[in-house]
Amino acid sequence: MPRRAPDPAQVREDLLAVAPWVADPDAHERPARPVLAAAVRSSLRTLEHAAPGHSVEVRVPPFGAVQCIEGPRHTRGTPPNVVETDAATWLALALGLLSWDAAADRVSASGHRAPEIARWLPVVDVHRRCENG
Template sequence: MASRRAVDPAEMREAVVAVRPWLDDDAQRPARPELAAAVRLSLRTLEQIAPGNSVEVRVPPFAAVQCVAGPRHTRGTPPNVVETDARTWLQLATGRLTWPEALDRGTLTASGTRADISQWLPLLRIDS
């Protein structure tokens, strides 16, 4: 499989800034293309900074990436899975929500011994 083009940090920042009001509860849900861009670019950034195939991070319906060095899974359900919704993911990615807070709220599930990806979060900080 061909490797993907590296994410431009400015492009990722711009995509996430575009949905910032929604992350802060100040606006209606962004248009699907804006939200998809923010989620996909931030997940691909995680994939770049934590390369590997031992953890699958899912933000349905927008994207899933594999990251974190370790044993690679090849078929079926991976042993280490993180799954959340778009808002929770972007709040984690921007530092507006912590890993323990998301787990306590039940908006984040993390299963497997390598599933705690909190050491790579936040991916970026944007001013309120």
């Protein structure tokens, strides 16, 4: 049974708490580990619920991993479709500060279905939200 869907307001709060650092890590202090963990985990859970399924595994070590996107379920060993990246890159993708194509050198994506997660990014688009008020 899937985990309960995250509260959208909490996800937005978690992501906006790290947004200044993600946007400009040289000008802002790295957020505390629990703040980073909350942002990564809530955004991963949002992806998991937006794109339910088990054909792609998205990993952001050491904070979390989820399976998403409809298709064949993988149950043993390393899944054939895996996306793995660091917290800063994942958060930039989740916030819409970095596009999937621009992140190519910072993301390990294996399997032909892995790039499909781009369809569900960003989780919270800070640019659009700011423009709309």
